Amino acid sequence: MVEYTEKIREIAKRLLQECKVDAVLGFRSGTIPMMNEPCFVREPEEVDRLIWDSNCGINLCNYLTDRKERIGVLAKGCDSRNIVTHIVENKVDRDQLYVIGVPCQGMIDKKRITAMFEDEVEAVEEKGDTLQITAGGKTSELKKEEVLQQNCSVCIHRNPVIHDEMVADPVPEQEDVDRYADVREIEAMSTEDRWAFFDKLLEPCIRCYACRNACPLCYCPTCFVDESRPQWVGKSQDSDDVRTFHFLRAYHCAGRCTDCGACERACPVGINMRVFTKKLEKDCKELFDWEAGMDPKSRPPLDVYRPEDPDDFIR
Amino acid sequence: MTSTREEIVQNPYLPYPVRIDEIVTETEDKNLKTFKFVFLDPDDEKKFAYHAGQFAELSIAGKGEIPIGIASSPTEKGFLKFTVNKVGLVSSHLHAMKVGDVMGVRGPLGNWYPWEVLEGKNVVIVGGGFAFTTLRSSIIYMLENRDRFGEIHVVYGARTPGMLLYREELAQWESRDDIHMHITVDATDDPDWKYNVGFVPPITEQKAPQGDGDTYAIVCGPPVMIKFTQPVLDQKGYAHDHIIMSLENRMKCGIGICGHCNVGREFVCKDGPVFTLSQLNQLPKEY
Amino acid sequence: MTTFQLDSDRLTEGIDRLHGQYRVIGPVAEGRFHNFRPLQPGQKPDFDFRNTRMSAKQLVYPQSQVMAEYHLDETREDSHILKEVLPDETPRAVFGIRPCDADAFGLVRRNFDTEEYKDPYWIQAYERATLVGLACEDPCRSCFCTSAGSGPYSTGGLDALLVEDPDGGYWFQSLTEKGERLREAAGWKEEAGSGVEDTIAERKKAAESRIVSQVHTDQLRNQATLDLYEAPFWEDVAFSCINCGTCTYLCPTCWCFDIQDETHGKKGCRMRNWDSCMYPLFTLHGSGHNPRGEKIQRVRQRFMHKLKYYVDKYDNGIQCVGCGRCVQYCPVNIDIRRVCELMNQRGSTGAACEV
Numbered sequence: 007m008v009e010y011t012e013k014i015r016e017i018a019k020r021l022l023q024e025c026k027v028d029a030v031l032g033f034r035s036g037t038i039p040m041m042n043e044p045c046f047v048r049e050p051e052e053v054d055r056l057i058w059d060s061n062c063g064i065n066l067c068n069y070l071t072d073r074k075e076r077i078g079v080l081a082k083g084c085d086s087r088n089i090v091t092h093i094v095e096n097k098v099d100r101d102q103l104y105v106i107g108v109p110c111q112g113m114i115d116k117k118r119i120t121a122m123f124e125d126e127v128e129a130v131e132e133k134g135d136t137l138q139i140t141a142g143g144k145t146s147e148l149k150k151e152e153v154l155q156q157n158c159s160v161c162i163h164r165n166p167v168i169h170d171e172m173v174a175d176p177v178p179e180q181e182d183v184d185r186y187a188d189v190r191e192i193e194a195m196s197t198e199d200r201w202a203f204f205d206k207l208l209e210p211c212i213r214c215y216a217c218r219n220a221c222p223l224c225y226c227p228t229c230f231v232d233e234s235r236p237q238w239v240g241k242s243q244d245s246d247d248v249r250t251f252h253f254l255r256a257y258h259c260a261g262r263c264t265d266c267g268a269c270e271r272a273c274p275v276g277i278n279m280r281v282f283t284k285k286l287e288k289d290c291k292e293l294f295d296w297e298a299g300m301d302p303k304s305r306p307p308l309d310v311y312r313p314e315d316p317d318d319f320i321r
Numbered sequence: 322m323t324s325t326r327e328e329i330v331q332n333p334y335l336p337y338p339v340r341i342d343e344i345v346t347e348t349e350d351k352n353l354k355t356f357k358f359v360f361l362d363p364d365d366e367k368k369f370a371y372h373a374g375q376f377a378e379l380s381i382a383g384k385g386e387i388p389i390g391i392a393s394s395p396t397e398k399g400f401l402k403f404t405v406n407k408v409g410l411v412s413s414h415l416h417a418m419k420v421g422d423v424m425g426v427r428g429p430l431g432n433w434y435p436w437e438v439l440e441g442k443n444v445v446i447v448g449g450g451f452a453f454t455t456l457r458s459s460i461i462y463m464l465e466n467r468d469r470f471g472e473i474h475v476v477y478g479a480r481t482p483g484m485l486l487y488r489e490e491l492a493q494w495e496s497r498d499d500i501h502m503h504i505t506v507d508a509t510d511d512p513d514w515k516y517n518v519g520f521v522p523p524i525t526e527q528k529a530p531q532g533d534g535d536t537y538a539i540v541c542g543p544p545v546m547i548k549f550t551q552p553v554l555d556q557k558g559y560a561h562d563h564i565i566m567s568l569e570n571r572m573k574c575g576i577g578i579c580g581h582c583n584v585g586r587e588f589v590c591k592d593g594p595v596f597t598l599s600q601l602n603q604l605p606k607e608y
Numbered sequence: 609m610t611t612f613q614l615d616s617d618r619l620t621e622g623i624d625r626l627h628g629q630y631r632v633i634g635p636v637a638e639g640r641f642h643n644f645r646p647l648q649p650g651q652k653p654d655f656d657f658r659n660t661r662m663s664a665k666q667l668v669y670p671q672s673q674v675m676a677e678y679h680l681d682e683t684r685e686d687s688h689i690l691k692e693v694l695p696d697e698t699p700r701a702v703f704g705i706r707p708c709d710a711d712a713f714g715l716v717r718r719n720f721d722t723e724e725y726k727d728p729y730w731i732q733a734y735e736r737a738t739l740v741g742l743a744c745e746d747p748c749r750s751c752f753c754t755s756a757g758s759g760p761y762s763t764g765g766l767d768a769l770l771v772e773d774p775d776g777g778y779w780f781q782s783l784t785e786k787g788e789r790l791r792e793a794a795g796w797k798e799e800a801g802s803g804v805e806d807t808i809a810e811r812k813k814a815a816e817s818r819i820v821s822q823v824h825t826d827q828l829r830n831q832a833t834l835d836l837y838e839a840p841f842w843e844d845v846a847f848s849c850i851n852c853g854t855c856t857y858l859c860p861t862c863w864c865f866d867i868q869d870e871t872h873g874k875k876g877c878r879m880r881n882w883d884s885c886m887y888p889l890f891t892l893h894g895s896g897h898n899p900r901g902e903k904i905q906r907v908r909q910r911f912m913h914k915l916k917y918y919v920d921k922y923d924n925g926i927q928c929v930g931c932g933r934c935v936q937y938c939p940v941n942i943d944i945r946r947v948c949e950l951m952n953q954r955g956s957t958g959a960a961c962e963v
Contacts, residue, residue, distance in 0.1 A: 036941040038750055043941040044848040064940055068850065121640045126748055196913065210638065212671065214853035214884075216939050232889050235410055241670035241868050241881045272939035274854045275661060276640055279837070333725045334675050335868075336879075338689045361689075380680035382688045382878075383871040387866040387894075423688040424814055464648050506699075544897075570899065573867045573883075576725040580864030581883070581890060583909075584899075586917035591724070605837045607891075607899040 008132050010058040010108060013173045016078065021078045022050040027104050028075035030054040031066050039130045040116040040177070044069055052100045058173075061134055063113035063155060063266040067091075067222040077149055078102055081171075082110035084157075084266035086166035087299025089223040093260055094305060097225060100168075107169030109177040112151070112158030113267070117276055119153050155268035157280060160185045167300055186288045192281060210248075210275040211248045217269035217279050223259045226242065230254060256282035261290045261306035264299050333576050336380035336425025339364040341531050342400060342408040344420055349483030353451050354416055355392065369523055371395055371431060372596050373458040374567065377428030378414065378575045379403060387411040388572045388590065389431065392454040394482035401426060404454045404486060425538045431594050434459055434539055434565060440514030442537055443471040445529050447550055449478050449521045456541055460494065467499055471536075474529055478505040478521040482514055494540065501527040502601075512594060522549040532559030539565045551598070561599035568594045568601075568608045584608050612791065615777040619770075620652050620796030624702060629793055630701035633667065635660050644702065644839065647915040653703045655772075658748050659931060663860035664709035665716070667702055668733040672858070674869070674877045675729060681874040690878060695729060700737040701790055705766065708751070708931040710741050712860035713765035715929065718922050719863050729880075738786045741766040741910040743812070747819050748932050752945060755822035756930030760815035760864065761808075771808055779804060781801070806930050823948040824928050828919050831954055836916055837908065841950045846907035848940040851916050855885035855934035855942070862888075911947050 018030040034055045041179070042061045046069075049052055066079055067088035072302040081089060086105060092098045114137065120127055125142025129192050132138075137148045151159070160183050166177040182185070192200060215231075218224040231239045239254075240247040263283040270280045290296045293316050294307035307315070341356035358377075371377075373394055376385040387409070393402035407416045415443030419423070436456075444463065446457045457475070463470050475494070479485045485504065487518045495502045495516075505517035505524045517524050521542065530536060538559050540550055547566070554564055570582035570589040585604040587593060596604075614622065618948040627633050627649045634653025636645040641661035647653060674692040713734060744751075744760035753759050765771055768787030771779040780796055799855035866883035883890060885888040885923050886907075891900045894898050900906050918927035928944065 037943040037946060038935060040942065041941040045844075048848050064848075069848075117640060124745075128749060155702045175832065210643075212857050213855045213889075214855075216850070216852035219852040220939050221851035237410075240870055241866060242879055243881075244672070244870075272850070272854075274937040274939075276856060295960070299873065331726075332692050332728050334727075335690055335692055380690065382690055383680055383869050383876050385869050385878075393945055395619075412894070425688075454747065567891070571893055573865070577722070578725065578727055579865075579867070579880075579883070579886065580719075580913075581866075583913070583917070585837075586921045597796055602831065605834065607905070 009282065010060045010173045011056070012053075013055045014056050014058055014106065014108075016049060017048045018053040018056055018078060018172065019170060021071050021104060022047070022053070027078040029262060030056070030078040030080075030106075031069055033058065033062045033063060033064075033081045035062065039140075039317065040119065053156065054318045058108065058149060060112065060114045060137075061116070063267060063271050065221065065222050065266045067280065068204075068220060068268065070103070071222070071225045072097060073102075075102070078106055079103055080106050080108050081166045081169065082108050083163040084264045086168050087264040088266060090168060090299040090302050091306075093302050097316075098163065100302065101229070104171070105166065105169045107166035107172040109166075109172065109174050110158075110161075110164045111177055112164070113152040113271075114150060114153050115155045116271075119148070122148075122153075122163060122197060147162070155271065155295050156278075157265045157270070161265070163264075163297075168302065175302050181299065189285050189288050190287070203244065207277060207279075207281070208245070208248050208252055211277055213243070213251065213253070214274060216272040216274060217277075218255055219226075220268040220272035221259070222256065222268070224267075226258075250277055252282060255279075256286060259283050259310045260286040260300050261294075263287055297299065332608050334427070334574065336378065336427035337369060337577040338423060339401070339426050340393075341418060341420050341422045341424070341560070344418075344541065346528075347488075348479075348485045349481070351408045353486065354407075355402055355486075356415065357393075358401045358403070358424075359399070361423065365401070369401070369426070372431035372433035374433035374455050375429040375431050376455070376575075376594060377401070377403070377430055379405070379411070380425035380427055381411055381414055382425070384411045384414045385426065385453075386573075386575075387415075388430070388569075390452075390455035390458075390567070390594075394458045394465065396462055396465040398449065404451065405459075406451045414498055427575065431590055432592070434567075434595055436462075439537055440469050442473060442535050443473070443530065444472040445536060445538045447521060447525055447529070447538060447540045447542070447554075448475045448482070450545040451486065452541040452543065452567075453477055456539065457487055457490070459539065460500070464494075464497075464500065465531060470499070472530065473499070474501045476503040476505070476521055476525045476528060477520075478507065478524065478542075480507045482506050482509050482511055501528070520549070521546050522553050525550055526553045526557070529554075529557060532557045532563060534560075536563060537563045539567075541567050542568055544556075561602060562597045564576050564598040566596055566598060566601065568596060570608050585603075609781055609805075610937070611782075611800040612780040612796045613773075613777065613798045613804075614780055614796055615775075618798075619778055622796050623647070623653065623701075624649055625699050625794055626790070630667070630699050630790070631696075632701050634703040635682040644704075647703075653687070655704055655742060658744075659709070661858070661933075662929065662936075663712065663858060663933065664702070664705045664739075665712060665860045665862075667689065667737065668713065669716070669720075669730055670880055671882045672728060673881075674879045677875065678878070679732055679875045682829065683953055692728075693877065695730070695733050695736075697736055701740065702737055703740045703770070704740050704742045706744050707741050707760060707762035707764070707769075708744070708756075708765070708929040709860045710739055710759045710765035711753075711762050711787040711929045712931075713739070715757075715861050715924075715927060716863050717741045718924070725927070730898050737789045739765065739768045740768045740770060740787070740790065741803070743770060743771040743815065745767060745811075745815055745818075747815070748936065749820055750932035750935040750945075751819055751913065751930060752823050752932065753930035754816055754819045754822040755825070756928050757925040759786075759812075760819065761812040771811065779808060781928070821932075822947060823926075823930070823945050825915070825919075825948065827952045827954075828915055828926070828948075828954070830921075831916065833912075833916060833920070833950065836951055836954055837912060839954055842904050842908045843913070845947055845950070846879065846904040847906045849886070849903055849942055850940060851886045851903055851906060852939065853882075853886055853937060854937050855944075856884040856886060857882055858933040858937055860929060860931055860933075861914070885913070900920045901917045907942070911944070911951065914944070915951050
């Protein structure tokens with residue numbers, strides 16, 4: 007995907023020069039391996055800061071909320087679906103956006119790669135579908151597809167669903183992917199086991215809210231955990247309060263989450279809170295045949311009613 | 322400077338238990354009440370030695386704490402008074418409490434108006450709305466020590482006559498000849514209103530004395546009042562180190578430790594709340 | 609100072625001997641990272657880490673801590689009166705603190721232990737702990753301790769230091785009386801051979817040379833506060849910030865907290881919880897006014913506090929020990945080294961940013 011960089015700069019330069027947009031939202035190269043930083047480029051002379059590689063996992067839609075400028079935004083499949091959700095939820099106007107579609111082949115999992123090496127990873131270089139990893143002075147190769155973020159490895163919408171221009175031809179979508187093997191495993195647990203599993207999963211949580219704040223869906227002006235009148239949730243490390251935060255946040259994302267993986271990626275203590283949102287995603291698919299962010303004209307299933315919606319849960 | 326646990330006699334986070342002795346509803350909108358507290362342990366009153374301009378944390382078990390300026394004067398013995406605006410969780414709960422209820426007061430906290438500097442000087446107090454609380458403390462303190470100060474002027478404004486705090490005391494002060502009161506309201510249709518009508522800045526312009534090296538202004542009020550009063554004082558020749566203000570910021574600990582209320586390197590709770598305008602000119606406007 | 613020689617077994621035996629006299633705490637592997645946890649008798653500290661994910665800060669200053677308790681039952685005489693609750697006074701022995709984290713205690717102490725006010729919770733927890741450091745042989749590439757007033761063998765804030773010897777054993781040095789008492793309780797008596805101090809000094813130098821990253825802080829004090837505050841670079845620095853608490857919660861030197869009452873039935877407690885200047889709620893007034901309502905203001909506050917306000921207030925370096933956690937775990941790669949260079953270089957021309 008590194009080859010997209012030149013094309014991205016070219017498009018960004020043109021858009022800025024022709025004043026089609028006020029700024030281009032993309033990534034600049036990070037200061038440590040496997041990290042890039044979202045950035046806003048306003049001048050045509052600055053487009054060389056923009057880069058693209060397999061470390062662009064932050065969901066850029068998160069930076070569009072309530073902005074008023076005309077923005078050229080780089081969008082992977084998941085980003086584009088969140089942009090659609092933002093448009094549906096009136097958090098941004100389609101007309102103010104110039105969506106630069108980026109066909110995505112998945113983002114790499116920094117935490118996993120770091121854990122694979124005894125020594126600190128000093129550099130990661132991408133060569134097509136191979137990664138050259140330098141750690142402890144030695145360079146070795148990894149197949150990129152083996153170290154993708156888990157959400158990317160089961161992604162079935164790699165190409166943007168809306169775009170004004172593409173940086174490359176669409177990539178083939180993954181077929182025969184089992185999206186919900188992990189969810190089924192948890193569903194199969196007994197209630198007690200599942201509770202214990204959640205307890206263990208959330209035990210490291212420090213309530214930094216990186217998951218919430220990295221999420222483009224979490225744009226509430228005051229999150230329920232921050233409400234003080236009335237106060238819904240305690241502020242301590244009490245496990246009830248930690249669970250309440252994660253469960254309620256997941257429910258608030260039901261039918262809206264695109265499984266972009268920003269939450270899990272942002273977590274400093276390695277919690278896979280995606281198991282919650284994925285369960286709800288699976289339910290939405292099974293109950294309503296719904297996938298979030300595929301169509302700017304459709305509202306998510308939990309804020310509409312259709313006569314054919316399943317209703318056997320009402321007794 | 323480091324201490325061991327054994328040397329720490331006082332836990333600065335623990336409030337003194339107090340009983341509510343009296344509650345006075347001050348304003349016609351009933352949003353401001355003055356609470357008079359009496360210490361459960363009389364010895365605590367001695368520990369709570371304070372100066373006019375300081376504040377304290379009012380502490381309600383199960384609800385939390387709020388920082389409130391002390392409205393009583395150190396010259397008034399046997400009780401503390403605080404006038405509280407009903408805005409948040411703690412203040413709303415406090416407004417629902419009754420005489421006889423037990424709660425806590427933690428303090429005194431922060432610095433105070435620079436009484437040593439003000440000794441022998443003329444003092445102009447400019448106050449608006451419910452920020453008049455520590456100004457009441459200051460006026461009573463100065464009147465009790467009247468010979469230690471020069472001329473005293475008070476410009477105090479509220480939206481309507483019914484929104485003025487401490488109305489009985491204002492009337493008493495009006496009748497004295499050793500303090501120049503300039504009470505004003507934004508507007509009124511009360512035909513018996515015998516004081517000024519108009520916003521605080523123009524009244525200050527009309528009534529306050531010219532600034533000089535021997536005259537200090539203490540300004541306390543809503544941001545909009547401060548914004549328009551400052552040019553008036555500038556024009557009247559008040560140097561910025563002769564303009565004294567009291568800040569508010571969200572606080573928790575009140576003792577400069579929890580980090581909430583900083584303005585630049587200063588903590589409003591410990592280094593303030595009282596700053597001169599020349600000090601504030603050096604700080605980010607984060608209040 | 610005497611250096612004692614321990615092989616790996618003797619270390620374990622000695623630590624085991626401390627149970628009963630001390631609550632013993634050490635690094636434990638949890639999934640993909642290490643954190644400090646109580647060690648059970650027989651359980652070894654796991655020293656196979658570069659640094660713990662959460663800093664040692666929480667040993668003295670837990671994320672959630674009860675400060676006082678109260679009853680609301682009106683039939684009780686003490687109803688509505690807050691009663692002090694101090695942390696467990698049993699001495700604690702902590703093994704495996706990296707020197708950067710230990711230096712942070714000295715720095716944070718300036719906040720919790722002042723002339724006017726003493727924070728009894730922090731001071732007691734610190735005083736009742738014997739902190740045994742573990743010299744750092746394999747620093748991360750994002751570590752910059754040596755230019756942040758610390759270093760891989762720094763002894764600030766520690767009661768004793770363990771240095772790994774090349775044969776898989778350890779050298780132990782007591783730095784305080786507390787450290788010496790711990791050594792005696794552990795029964796470590798075998799003195800290391802002559803020349804060991806030189807060997808340790810060489811190893812220290814070698815470890816310092818492995819710190820590849822640094823910050824420049826020499827101009828921070830000279831900068832005018834308001835000029836830095838109004839510098840044009842903040843917008844670019846803050847753009848990507850998502851205002852989470854990762855940097856502040858992982859930081860060994862961030863000390864801000866919130867105070868909250870939690871009532872269950874007729875009784876409850878007043879507690880403090882870590883808070884973060886990254887959160888809008890941190891500065892929200894009751895009136896709705898917020899002096900730092902914008903993201904750029906909050907990001908600027910964090911860096912101004914660490915690199916300017918603290919520097920000016922204490923004249924004792926920056927409020928950072930260079931542990932590199934915020935650099936490594938910031939979800940969007942905001943890098944304090946880069947910001948520090950921008951602030952330090954403000955007003956000068958031509959100097960290049962190294963990171």
